[in-house]
Amino acid sequence: MAETNRPGRLIVDQGTKPYLPPFMKLRYDKGRDRWVLLAPERILSPDKIAVEILQLCDGVKNVEEISGQMAEQYSAPVDVIQKDVVELLQDLADKGFLKAF
Amino acid sequence: MTDELKQNGHFESVTVDDEPTAGIEANDESAGILCARAPIGLLAELTHRCPLQCGYCSNPIELERVNAELTTEQWISVMEQAGEMGILQIHLSGGEPTARKDLEDIVEAAAKAGLYTNLITAAVTLKRERLEKLKALGLDHVQISFQDVDAENAERIGGYPGATAKKLEVARWVTDMGLPLTINAPIHRQNIHNVGRYIDLAVDLGAQRLEIAHVQYYGWAFLNRASLIPTYEQTMQSVDVVEAARERLKGVLTIDMVVPDYYAKRPKPCMGGWAKGFMNITPAGKVMPCHAAESIPQLTFDNAKDRPLLDIWLHSDAFNAFRGTDWMKEPCRSCAFKEIDWGGCRCQAMAMTGDPTNTDPACSLSPYHREMVAVAREESHQPVKPYVYRNPKNAAQTLKAKKEDAELTPAE
Numbered sequence: 001m002a003e004t005n006r007p008g009r010l011i012v013d014q015g016t017k018p019y020l021p022p023f024m025k026l027r028y029d030k031g032r033d034r035w036v037l038l039a040p041e042r043i044l045s046p047d048k049i050a051v052e053i054l055q056l057c058d059g060v061k062n063v064e065e066i067s068g069q070m071a072e073q074y075s076a077p078v079d080v081i082q083k084d085v086v087e088l089l090q091d092l093a094d095k096g097f098l099k100a101f
Numbered sequence: 102m103t104d105e106l107k108q109n110g111h112f113e114s115v116t117v118d119d120e121p122t123a124g125i126e127a128n129d130e131s132a133g134i135l136c137a138r139a140p141i142g143l144l145a146e147l148t149h150r151c152p153l154q155c156g157y158c159s160n161p162i163e164l165e166r167v168n169a170e171l172t173t174e175q176w177i178s179v180m181e182q183a184g185e186m187g188i189l190q191i192h193l194s195g196g197e198p199t200a201r202k203d204l205e206d207i208v209e210a211a212a213k214a215g216l217y218t219n220l221i222t223a224a225v226t227l228k229r230e231r232l233e234k235l236k237a238l239g240l241d242h243v244q245i246s247f248q249d250v251d252a253e254n255a256e257r258i259g260g261y262p263g264a265t266a267k268k269l270e271v272a273r274w275v276t277d278m279g280l281p282l283t284i285n286a287p288i289h290r291q292n293i294h295n296v297g298r299y300i301d302l303a304v305d306l307g308a309q310r311l312e313i314a315h316v317q318y319y320g321w322a323f324l325n326r327a328s329l330i331p332t333y334e335q336t337m338q339s340v341d342v343v344e345a346a347r348e349r350l351k352g353v354l355t356i357d358m359v360v361p362d363y364y365a366k367r368p369k370p371c372m373g374g375w376a377k378g379f380m381n382i383t384p385a386g387k388v389m390p391c392h393a394a395e396s397i398p399q400l401t402f403d404n405a406k407d408r409p410l411l412d413i414w415l416h417s418d419a420f421n422a423f424r425g426t427d428w429m430k431e432p433c434r435s436c437a438f439k440e441i442d443w444g445g446c447r448c449q450a451m452a453m454t455g456d457p458t459n460t461d462p463a464c465s466l467s468p469y470h471r472e473m474v475a476v477a478r479e480e481s482h483q484p485v486k487p488y489v490y491r492n493p494k495n496a497a498q499t500l501k502a503k504k505e506d507a508e509l510t511p512a513e
């Protein structure tokens with residue numbers, strides 16, 4: 001089935017392999033010096049860390065691996081970071097902007 | 102940011118600000134930065150031709166003729182300029198945008214310019230191959246309007262037999278191809294009882310998003326208001342149905358709602374503020390701050406044929422006329438909400454009070470408010486009369502009759 005008609009709510013946990021579906025476009029908005037995430041009738045402005053997390057969402061890495069990479073980069077405890085990552089991704093999934101394998 | 106992170110472990114902030122682009126509900130301060138440079142959204146009304154004849158249509162009564170429409174090259178130039186100046190999303194609308202044979206060229210130019218492209222269609226004449234082609238050229242999103250859930254009533258409202266089956270077919274192609282789908286539900290007294298079933302329909306079709314768009318009374322809709330405006334009770338009920346469904350369908354369907362403000366206490370921040378985040382181009386190339394702006398006779402509009410878009414956005418009289426708050430009179434001028442709702446809708450103030458600098462009569466502080474609500478309540482209890490279908494013949498007749506608009510009289 002295509003990305004756009006898979007039914008049901010996605011619940012994000014450590015094994016989830018998240019990715020942005022093709023209709024979501026993460027772009028650098030040069031004119032306003034910020035990143036934007038373009039969605040149907042919406043423009044989201046993720047902050048720097050959210051952008052880094054989203055760039056790791058490739059449908060291959062799972063949430064645990066993504067959190068591990070972020071924790072390493074920022075030398076922070078992985079369990080705390082994972083909570084933040086799950087929260088961000090669940091919020092996007094609930095808006096229909098994030099899919100997963 | 103890294104420092105704070107080390108201190109308390111958590112990311113100081115992992116946030117994603119959510120900025121609706123239709124302009125109806127936006128009220129965040131980030132719009133302020135945006136305005137300085139460019140709007141975020143552009144509504145391109147490619148043509149006024151349309152196979153449907155909906156009496157709730159917000160197009161002006163005076164429909165633009167085919168030979169007055171911008172050429173392919175002119176639309177392509179609009180797309181390129183839009184991309185350069187920093188516009189992010191383009192809504193291809195009409196009339197019926199697929200009536201343009203060169204829609205492919207326009208979509209291609211928009212995608213090349215880096216714009217997020219949204220096709221707003223009635224879908225009754227769209228072929229599968231064409232949709233596939235548009236997708237290949239970079240189309241990002243499709244919005245299809247359904248005049249009602251019940252086929253018979255829908256086809257009466259739109260004046261187009263066989264519309265529903267065709268729309269359902271196109272909607273399925275859209276999701277099949279992996280394109281996101283929005284269902285647009287134009288709500289008024291003749292279909293408001295079906296809000297719940299619209300929600301089921303959207304879920305059924307695999308739509309990402311449903312727009313419960315209570316009709317806004319401009320153009321043809323203003324002419325037909327007495328047959329369209331829902332009662333207060335119906336309106337409130339429909340809002341409840343949507344609120345409940347939003348909770349139930351979290352992560353499955355996004356429901357955006359444009360509420361009618363006739364029954365509200367405060368007006369909607371129309372377009373998120375005049376000339377703050379949004380630009381509209383008519384089929385003939387007039388560049389306007391909102392799609393109903395032509396109803397304000399004091400304004401003159403520049404044409405995309407003659408003047409660069411960015412220059413029009415920054416410096417044209419029409420865009421500056423009601424930008425910010427300097428133009429306001431009382432009660433808006435000294436009101437705490439003036440940078441929240443921006444005094445409401447200029448076109449509604451014009452239509453109901455005859456002066457576009459008045460407070461939107463949807464505001465309870467407007468001296469016209471009580472009469473507006475009374476009119477709405479009165480009209481909404483009348484039996485539905487056959488309405489005036491939107492077509493060139495009726496346009497000619499209506500313009501000829503030029504019935505003097507009944508303006509409201511202010512309270513003493």
Ligand code: SF4
Pocket residue numbers: 151152153154155157158159160195196197223246259491
């Ligand atoms: S509202 Fe109806 S008549 Fe107006 S443009 Fe849309 S489909 Fe056509």
Ligand code: SF4
Pocket residue numbers: 367368432433434436437438439440442443444445460461464465466467
């Ligand atoms: S008086 Fe003007 S600014 Fe105040 S709430 Fe009413 S419309 Fe908004």
